[in-house]
Amino acid sequence: xxxxxxRIGVVAPGGRIEPALAEKLTxxxxxxxxxRAPELLFHPQCxxxxxxxxxxxxxxxxxxxxxxxxxxxxxxxxxxxxxGSARLAExxxxxxxxxxxxxxxxxxxDAGSMLAALYTRGFQNLAHGPMxxxxxxxxxxxxxxxxxxxxxxxxxETLEPxxxxxxxxxxxxxxxxxxxxxxxxxxxLTGHVLMLEEVGEYMYRxxxxxxxxxxxxxxxxxxxxxxxxxxxxxxxDPDFGQTEEEVIRHWCAVSGIPYLGRADIGHDIHNKIxxxxxxxxxxxx
Amino acid sequence: xxxxxxRIGVVAPGGRIEPALAEKLTxxxxxxxxxRAPELLFHPQCxxxxxxxxxxxxxxxxxxxxxxxxxxxxxxxxxxxxxGSARLAExxxxxxxxxxxxxxxxxxxDAGSMLAALYTRGFQNLAHGPMxxxxxxxxxxxxxxxxxxxxxxxxxETLEPxxxxxxxxxxxxxxxxxxxxxxxxxxxLTGHVLMLEEVGEYMYRxxxxxxxxxxxxxxxxxxxxxxxxxxxxxxxDPDFGQTEEEVIRHWCAVSGIPYLGRADIGHDIHNKIxxxxxxxxxxxx
Numbered sequence: 001x002x003x004x005x006x007r008i009g010v011v012a013p014g015g016r017i018e019p020a021l022a023e024k025l026t027x028x029x030x031x032x033x034x035x036r037a038p039e040l041l042f043h044p045q046c047x048x049x050x051x052x053x054x055x056x057x058x059x060x061x062x063x064x065x066x067x068x069x070x071x072x073x074x075x076x077x078x079x080x081x082x083x084g085s086a087r088l089a090e091x092x093x094x095x096x097x098x099x100x101x102x103x104x105x106x107x108x109x110d111a112g113s114m115l116a117a118l119y120t121r122g123f124q125n126l127a128h129g130p131m132x133x134x135x136x137x138x139x140x141x142x143x144x145x146x147x148x149x150x151x152x153x154x155x156x157e158t159l160e161p162x163x164x165x166x167x168x169x170x171x172x173x174x175x176x177x178x179x180x181x182x183x184x185x186x187x188x189l190t191g192h193v194l195m196l197e198e199v200g201e202y203m204y205r206x207x208x209x210x211x212x213x214x215x216x217x218x219x220x221x222x223x224x225x226x227x228x229x230x231x232x233x234x235x236x237d238p239d240f241g242q243t244e245e246e247v248i249r250h251w252c253a254v255s256g257i258p259y260l261g262r263a264d265i266g267h268d269i270h271n272k273i274x275x276x277x278x279x280x281x282x283x284x285x
Numbered sequence: 286x287x288x289x290x291x292r293i294g295v296v297a298p299g300g301r302i303e304p305a306l307a308e309k310l311t312x313x314x315x316x317x318x319x320x321r322a323p324e325l326l327f328h329p330q331c332x333x334x335x336x337x338x339x340x341x342x343x344x345x346x347x348x349x350x351x352x353x354x355x356x357x358x359x360x361x362x363x364x365x366x367x368x369g370s371a372r373l374a375e376x377x378x379x380x381x382x383x384x385x386x387x388x389x390x391x392x393x394x395d396a397g398s399m400l401a402a403l404y405t406r407g408f409q410n411l412a413h414g415p416m417x418x419x420x421x422x423x424x425x426x427x428x429x430x431x432x433x434x435x436x437x438x439x440x441x442e443t444l445e446p447x448x449x450x451x452x453x454x455x456x457x458x459x460x461x462x463x464x465x466x467x468x469x470x471x472x473x474l475t476g477h478v479l480m481l482e483e484v485g486e487y488m489y490r491x492x493x494x495x496x497x498x499x500x501x502x503x504x505x506x507x508x509x510x511x512x513x514x515x516x517x518x519x520x521x522d523p524d525f526g527q528t529e530e531e532v533i534r535h536w537c538a539v540s541g542i543p544y545l546g547r548a549d550i551g552h553d554i555h556n557k558i559x560x561x562x563x564x565x566x567x568x569x570x
Binding site for chain 2: 049050051052053083086087090178179180181182183184185186203204207208209211212215216217236238239240241242254
């Protein structure tokens with residue numbers, strides 16, 4: 001851990017990013033944070049391409065470990081989602097060293113598979129929030145600056161409003177969490193406020209995945225569910241007949257999990273930070 | 286159970302069908318089986334509509350129980366898939382009587398959720414195979430006649446070629462099985478040959494669901510996996526870089542589950558019958 005400017009290593013366990021994005025991000029961080037700007041180091045793996053992925057499984061896992069196990073990095077920032085984290089989880093878990101425990105990991109969507117995997121190993125500084133590739137969204141500067149403000153300062157205004165030091169939280173994309181259920185990577189969310197978001201999925205599919213998630217006995221031990229944004233939802237044919245909030249309320253009622261209202265997270269520029277577990281301000285982090 | 290013509294009750298736990306389809310099926314069964322033609326009784330629920338579903342959850346569950354619990358029916362035939370079986374499972378399991386155990390259940394795709402639920406309760410005559418709505422496919426007569434020949438005669442030529450009285454089998458749609466993992470409806474497939482099929486899903490999604498399925502410790506107790514058809518697969522962007530058989534071989538290798546080759550099942554008119562458990566010829570059924 002460095003005392004002055006923090007060092008952030010960027011890796012891409014799912015899809016690749018363009019080198020131009022890395023340059024834009026570095027310039028933006030400099031402009032925004034001036035002499036406190038974090039050093040952003042993009043692992044060359046971010047720019048590789050192997051079919052669907054930013055390099056093959058071995059290459060992506062090694063890149064992840066290069067950053068995770070390097071004590072000179074304060075944080076590992078996921079470059080983007082897509083698909084690919086889960087494929088690396090077993091290899092990454094087997095290769096982690098103690099240095100990996102002393103840094104912050106930030107990402108969402110597909111990255112949730114890796115955050116879950118690390119959470120099963122007791123990692124303390126995992127967070128669901130914007131990734132490097134969010135800069136490509138309209139107005140994406142605010143998303144990536146929020147991510148950096150969290151990584152640099154643990155700035156409280158970056159947090160999802162219900163996050164608190166008083167109770168543990170976690171956040172997941174619905175499809176990603178559904179695919180962790182019943183596997184060794186399913187995190188223990190007992191007592192957590194669980195926030196769920198989705199993007200671009202038909203209502204019937206999200207309904208199906210929510211039933212799956214809440215049918216798991218361990219998920220029923222969460223303190224409650226908050227609903228992030230599900231946008232955009234493609235039109236169902238025929239119309240599904242229920243709104244997204246009716247659907248989540250239905251599955252909470254069926255499973256006996258308290259429904260706690262909305263969460264300010266989603267696949268958009270307003271996506272707030274949700275630390276896994278209890279939020280720890282910078283001094284205590 | 287009746288001695289002469291068998292009686293088949295048709296219900297629609299997922300999407301609805303048109304009354305015209307029922308008429309066409311009845312005429313086809315008559316033409317094909319003459320004086321041995323099964324009596325096809327379509328529960329009026331098949332034609333209802335409630336948003337995405339053929340009636341609301343309560344109505345569909347009651348229709349299922351009307352047929353399942355009626356000793357005058359020899360078989361319950363799923364009208365079609367879509368989505369909806371899983372939503373009924375808990376209600377149906379709670380309402381089943383002993384009469385329900387003495388009939389055959391035939392369906393696939395979404396119906397797999399209900400077949401799994403019944404299999405967890407030790408039901409003996411469950412099978413993965415064509416449904417009434419397959420008649421709407423080009424050449425669909427052969428699919429529905431195969432289903433009827435199985436229900437009427439347990440005709441051996443209707444069976445998927447690897448099915449045998451010597452080992453247990455089971456077949457599922459990949460998405461459907463993925464959504465059962467880690468829930469009370471996950472069937473015990475220890476020692477089974479597990480056949481998997483898919484339709485209309487991107488490769489990355491099927492890859493993700495296969496990883497999910499084979500990561501479950503109990504699924505690793507299957508005797509092996511056979512790959513049914515995955516068609517059509519929409520183009521991945523970028524190209525996924527692996528064929529469907531490479532993907533299944535990968536996940537079998539990772540999980541230590543033997544890959545046993547292809548299976549003659551899928552969302553098409555060639556979909557053969559896979560009884561759950563060991564195949565029992567009619568005399569022994």
